[in-house]
Amino acid sequence: MADIMYENCDWYGLIMRFANDCINKNIGWIVRRLVFAACVYFLWQERNERIFRDNQNSSQEIYNKVVENVKYRLAGITVxxxxxxxxxxDKWMIKCKRIVGGYGKGK
Known part of the structure; x- marks a missing residue:
């Protein structure tokens, strides 16, 4: 859904790519950072559920949690x-708040 594609899929390469991408603060950068943060959070949460509570979600359930979290956060930003x-x-089926009159207040 986010169109995030990196050829180098090892952990170190991914972290370095995100660190270097932070210079360009456009909406694509924001989406990538939100998706990455949500993935880390929900995978860690899933890890803890499996270890400490003997519960597990399907990969689809985790994916759905990530998507809903990113949608919620995108809908809350002012752009x-x-x-x-x-x-x-359009892609995420949400509506972001818009900057009004240059003061950063959303509609």
């Missing part, structure tokens, strides 16, 4: 209107 923002809103 400048742009074609990239509108594409992200």
């Amino acid at each position: 400048k209107d742009s074609s990239n923002v509108r594409k992200v809103e």
